[in-house]
């Protein structure tokens with residue numbers, strides 16, 4: 001399951017099309033609109049959080065592209081506050097990419113920022129909120145890059 005945030009830029013010809021409705025209906029992805037600025041006959045911009053199996057999210061992005069919608073992924077920066085973390089391990093089961101794991105035999109909970117995709121799944125799991133999301137300022141990754149990998 002992937003949770004990712006995208007900036008979608010809609011060409012003005014599509015501003016009155018029910019594209020997002022079809023995206024959810026056809027590809028079974030959950031979405032949250034974080035911000036939208038779409039008016040009839042104008043280019044529109046929407047910041048959308050998509051949640052679903054990675055394959056379905058990718059297919060959904062291909063669907064958007066077929067309408068000329070440009071999608072860029074916003075990768076949030078996740079940090080761990082080591083002062084707060086008390087090494088309970090609760091976050092290690094939720095991380096889909098192994099960026100949080102238990103090192104044996106010391107049983108230390110390791111956070112590897114290089115593996116972290118910024119999905120934020122670990123943030124609500126942590127009982128002391130040691131995993132922190134920076135404002136969405138980090139790398140913008142072309143969605144097409146994701147589709148081909």
Ligand code: SF4
Nearest residue numbers: 095116117119120122
């Ligand atoms: S460390 Fe947290 S934000 Fe990073 S990939 Fe794992 S669950 Fe997602």
Ligand code: SF4
Nearest residue numbers: 085086088089091126
């Ligand atoms: S859930 Fe929070 S306190 Fe527990 S190991 Fe993970 S970051 Fe540390």
